[in-house]
Amino acid sequence: MAQQVVDRRDQDFLLHEIMNVEELSKTEKFADFNKKTVDMILTEARSLAVNELLPANKTADVENGNPEGVRLENGAVKVPPSYHRPYKLLREGEWIAMTDDLEYGGQGMPRTVATACGELFSGANMAFMMYPGLTHGAGAILKEFGSDKQKKLFLKNMFTGKWGGTMCLTEPEAGSNVGALTTSAKLNDDGTYSITGNKIFISGGDSDMVENVIHPVLARIEGAPEGTKGISLFLVPKIWVNDDGSLGEPNDVIITGVEEKMGIHGSCTCSINFGGKGKCRGTLIGEVNKGMKAMFVMMNEARLGVGLQGYALGSASYVNAVNYARERIQGPNLLKAFDKGAPSVPIIQHPDVRRMLLNMKAYVDGMRALIYYISNCFDQVAIAANEDIKAKYQGLIEILTPISKSYCTDKGFEVCSTGVQVYGGYGFCSEFPQEQLLRDCKITAIYEGTNGIQAMDLLGRKLGMNNGKPMMDLLGEISARIKDAKEAGLEELAGKVEAAVGKLGEIAMHMGKTAMSEKIMDAFAEAVPFQEAAGDVIMAWLHIWRATVATKAISGAKKKDVPFYQGQIKTAQYFIEQLLPVTLGKMEAIKATTSSIMEMPEEAFVM
């Protein structure tokens, strides 16, 4: 069977039967994207992912300096040689800026469809996709905050992948606490700024796939206030771009090192020195001291992108595991364990292997639905008939962003770990793909704001935003699907989801109150468990939605579709019967708000 990274049938189910993307094509904005076109796009994306990106994933998975991998030579990064061809094809297919305006090299595609392509690409080769992903994010900042001149000079070259882009926030002493950064900027007579400082952990900090690299750099203009309120954003090209668009002299931007890491070896993680010779020039993006606001445009996009990465690696690991479990013959069926000479069977027949696979599927399908749902919210914003609808979907995006980032990366990692387990000893061997997926996945829980930072965002900002409207809207969306499910005859399962949603509402209130009481520290110590519980309940919502659609479709379904729909119902049943009770227990614990975490004597952690 052909290699896959995503279950295509499930992509189609989500796009056409759950999200009904065909509806989007009835609007002027998305008129070009009817079902036939969408299907064709997906088929092309899949072909590129499986035939080109996937093979390059393994060859590049070597330590820095290896001829097959990332090399830092004379201050310049050479990417893995196997990346050049897929990058060329990615550019030719205009896959870098799928949702953007045609004017700047985009395709104007609905985000829901672009996400389906994106999961194929990241699932096939996450490390490679870091380069165009960061490039797009940097472009998105320019699109929103850049001057006309900046847009004219840079945007199309970035969105078409001729030039690369990065995201320069982190410094050795300023990680999660961005406000502590010390990179400085000084206004020159010609209106440019001189930039001086060191940045670390810069993905795609340099690349020989592109002729220039454009760095959005956070820095502090001399005399600016302390903390995040004194940070401005600058556009710092590796090679200066003249006003006519031609390349000028090299800027004073030096790659000082490339990190050796646990995974995503093909993605170079650079340390960069700006202005070591006092000659680094940049131009301001947006307003003075409003750099964080601009950077958040990129960070929100990146957070959703990282959630997609975590999920997509889980999806790839799952598909591999199913294929392996169908082919690997080992041990007799348990029901015949005592029959002499009973034949060995594919391990998918063994109860615990099936449990592992169904567990993976439940998370993978749930996460896919979440990611498509959020993408669809963007499309709804784009076509909204009025401001209220627009605001509603924007609010849903806001509240779902930290949950999606953290949940899809934590669970993606767990799924990848189970994906190793299904392979047994082979899972640990580099000859097979599973261990790389697990290694690659770990970073997703860390970068673009650790999952702990996401939880602070959820509890400290998103939960109470607009008097809690986004949270109420989310609970409302969930309730609507529960009602549908009951009407479709899924009363029992729907009732269980309803109870869990009720409890989530309760603990959300409880958390909000506690965070504003003297127990604020205890509340924030529960922020991650709360975020996890919210994610679980959201999975239950999406599964009952899936099961409802499947239940309605099954009677008139083609024979080959029947097991697919049955599978949807069984997966929902598994999630709701086996995993949701665990979440109920977790919500009980959150409600109890332990004081033990903050009361633990600091010296007692290790004496």
Add this chain to the structure above:
Amino acid sequence: MAQQVVDRRDQDFLLHEIMNVEELSKTEKFADFNKKTVDMILTEARSLAVNELLPANKTADVENGNPEGVRLENGAVKVPPSYHRPYKLLREGEWIAMTDDLEYGGQGMPRTVATACGELFSGANMAFMMYPGLTHGAGAILKEFGSDKQKKLFLKNMFTGKWGGTMCLTEPEAGSNVGALTTSAKLNDDGTYSITGNKIFISGGDSDMVENVIHPVLARIEGAPEGTKGISLFLVPKIWVNDDGSLGEPNDVIITGVEEKMGIHGSCTCSINFGGKGKCRGTLIGEVNKGMKAMFVMMNEARLGVGLQGYALGSASYVNAVNYARERIQGPNLLKAFDKGAPSVPIIQHPDVRRMLLNMKAYVDGMRALIYYISNCFDQVAIAANEDIKAKYQGLIEILTPISKSYCTDKGFEVCSTGVQVYGGYGFCSEFPQEQLLRDCKITAIYEGTNGIQAMDLLGRKLGMNNGKPMMDLLGEISARIKDAKEAGLEELAGKVEAAVGKLGEIAMHMGKTAMSEKIMDAFAEAVPFQEAAGDVIMAWLHIWRATVATKAISGAKKKDVPFYQGQIKTAQYFIEQLLPVTLGKMEAIKATTSSIMEMPEEAFVM
């Protein structure tokens, strides 16, 4: 502060205040091991671990063929160069066979004490410890099943580390299903057997630290019954050993490859061809067709050893994380987040970082207690006054072995993952120790019987063993500590543990019944969740025990011990208030016994 891999104060607490190893020294068998001696042994073990084993851990963490790592040259394995010195010191200190008879090079140490040393060694360098660990396990087979001649020729040389040992079970088509193996043995005229076959995944399959390698090899004598009942065990030395103990000619044992893996790079994982030239000789160990019985001696030891590995890596990751969180300054204290100019603080003050650390500590301390407890059961067997007591402790060992193996490896991996998270982006970088610990840890959930196999052992064999007596004894031990806790004034926490234990008893009954009903497949699909729940409840038991001892000790404690005892109580409170409710939810799910896993249409996993 000096590098550590284990919290020494907690080791002392367990050894002297919980397990009371001093009591053992009142018996003739362990008379040499009073408190002072035990403390001295631990100090020496710690010094060897931290000063010698730990530095060699990082240097050897490179791909095969790297001059610093494992190299296969001309059919012989060279171990990482950095391993030679610690191996010499390990031998000189007689650390390989700590619990064994002096006659064979052992130290006759209580197993509880040896375990405390073992966690230091494996926590410092798990990959290195594979070599002496496997050697000891192979020796243990000979000790129990070897002929006098085999013991005389091999045992002391193995227990002193002059020669290495392995464990040759797995073949490409016979992994979890050992009974499918095809390696064959044919009796020769001189009483030896000719062995022919291929084995894979042989840890320490060759080594240049030793002058000979002794392979216990499972093989089928021609004409033997199919399956596990036709398997015999053979002693196959790399170099033939003459009757006078001198080395003879090389045996026909060829290393055909070394696996590239996710972790434990320093431990060579070999493919071995036996008898490719028809000249491989071995001698029978124990009886014909009783090979599995003999191998299980080694496998049981290995399973406990693997549980210790998983736990020990978690412990090392935890100690690192605490030290890092105390030193890493990032962001203001949350209570002062809105104070302008509030200073950045060590991240251990941030609520979510504290939660991560306390979560790690709760598992690490609980697992350490479990592992010491099982070791203490061995010591109780060794000094048992009568057969009933002996049988009780043997039963406890039997039922706790699969739980310890699976729980300590699953949770060890989770702890290592959290240990990466505490470091943020640095956790993913190879410059820091955390990512290696995570990579190394993953194999522990797989080898020596995957954790799924352990769950089948627990549900299918151990739970019903002797009419359920071991399980009843375990519940009895737990109840006794709950009674103590109530008497010490910990009624509330003890009551919660009691409720959980009651529920565990219920679901154990339920699982036992279901496994013998027509729902057998559904029961085995719950075997892993059941095993996990049992592990959780065992953690709660050990924490309430710890808290009880701490509560009693705190009033008369020296000032510097007070925070330690407080920490014990807070950790118990955290586990019981925050994690145990989740387990209650999981037990609800187990009780419901979903049919979804087995009813899931096979084709619907991926269409």
